[in-house]
Amino acid sequence: MTTFWVPDLLGDGFEQLTLPLGHDDEGSVVATLVRSIPNRLSRVTGPLADVDVLYVHGWSDFFFQTELAHFWTRLGARFYALDLRKYGRSLREGHTPGYIESLETYDEDIAAAREVMARDAGTRRLVLMGHSTGGLTLTLWAARHPDAASAIVLNSPWLELQLGAVGRQALAPLVGVRAKFDPRGTHPAVDLGYYTRAQNELGSLPPSVDMSVWRPPRGFATHPGWLNAVIQGHRTVAAGVEVGAPALVLLSKRFTSPFTWSEALTTSDSVLVVDDIARAATRIGSLVTIARIDGAIHDVFLSAAEPRRQAYDALEQWIIGCLDPRHPLLFGATDPRP
Template identity: 40%
Template sequence: MRGNEILPTEQWPQFLPSSAPGQWLPDPLGPGFEYTTLDFGADAEGPLVATVVRYLPRQRFGWLNFKKFKGVVLSVHGWSDYFYNRQLTEFWHAQGYCFYALDLRHHGRSLRAQHELPGYIEDLKALDMELDAAMELVRKAHPGLPVVAQGHSMGGLILSLWIERTHAPIQALVLNAPWLEFQGTAFLRIPINGLMEAVARSNPRRKILATQFDHYWQSLSESAQGQWDLHPIWRPAYAFPSTAGWLHTILEGHAQVAKGLNLSIPILLLTSKESHLSTTYSAVMQHADSVIDVNQTRLRGLKLGSFVTLSQIDGAMHDVFSSAEPARATAYRDLRLWLKMLRD
């Protein structure tokens, strides 16, 4: 979304420079936003970095006093995506939370010119490295404050599995249309995963040839039918190329969720009320999820843990917090009520 304090993305650089260790640089999202890079050396794609963005608004008499906050949020984006939602940040800030977002390796601010396969990952467990590092950064900056994790789409899957696997000290989990099953059905997932496993063993970087759709980008971008100013490389019209290794590890994650996780923390799962999956763009996609099957997602969500709250947002699209009004306001209302429950 455009605003007086937000630079349009056409003025953003294609690739952001890395910071020195511990250095925070002004983020192009605008005043109050800074970023720092987490350097992990290199991988087959080139420089291996992740990027943490924080919201640190100036107050009238200097920087914000962190001691006044109730908690911290660590947010993770979805596939072919990055953190861009300033309004979501300001919501959390108003609720009394410090806000941090992680742009994963090969995504968004962590993309580098050498990366031939943006978004590439062949094992979700490898992301523990940057999630652990971001968590350590947050806890050192805010000792004693509880941390709420927030994930959209693929980020919701990644966070759920990470918390289960590592027992990360997360107080609660907010899932915004998490990608918990392959297009809503295990009947396709199981045979496709078998094929991808065989291909990934020999060449995990092999691209999967499939028809590409720009439906979601059309519903999101102000350059099409949406309301958001999106970086053309970090959130492209067509998703990053799928590879055998990436698809195999995603499907393995879906299989773990289908078997059931054992998360004991409170979970809020928000989705649109309905999906509209089609090979052609329709105006209906402005008010429905055009990416995942929300009914199957809610069923899978109930297998994440023992304390799951479901919120169905009438008129929302895939990213409920990027939906048009009044759906967006409803999503914020439900999140606010759930946070009040946590505090009570």
């Protein structure tokens, strides 16, 4: 276990720090913070030079998206990515990968990360960025800490179950019973590996990083205790929350069923029913922008070149408009008001 920054597996410009989180019934628990710092010029002149970004990955995942980090550091922001407990760099022998019984437990991981970030550079504006389950986790965290973030970016956030609200309501009691009596029981495997195949065909996954353990092709096994935690999160979102900051939700335009292979899986979301997510996103706050990216896959920043470019363009335009006081969206040369 390291208590200081050391070089990260992603290579030059990336460092990691282990965050001790105590113990649970599976042993010692840690989170891991990865950072990338902008160059000296960007730290001075970048429009986001007073911003820290905290990124949280999705289910059966970890941080490896160097292009995403470089996007933020080019704008002057300090970029931090958190491998949550029992994921990626934080996974230890004896752990059930990704297992949690309440998403609120991740408050400890986030608090530890924020403490280090403040120690690094003092108190700065915070941008939260979450993908899939990480998007759900950060949405709920922001609603519990409404003054913490200046902006929230959600990349295909898992805000509703794939069965929709009616299916979730029907399933929830059954999952709740199993979570109480058999929390680490097994579920039938439903991931056939086609989402990973789509990313491989697009060349989205870095060849230099071994994905086999931290990001297996068919995902981690799922368990009733974990699924119950996610469903409780979905129920909270469905009732309406307030994240307390402008939010950008990036989604594909289309969903394709992942139960048989087709080339459409390389140009659409095959994990979440994106129309349901778009509807759920309207319930997370009072100022929500939804950007639908044609040709994007579930992680829009791992899509083919053109939809990925569109996603970065949408993100840059939106974040500069939100956070850069020099931008004409906020302080134009001509005041349009009478």
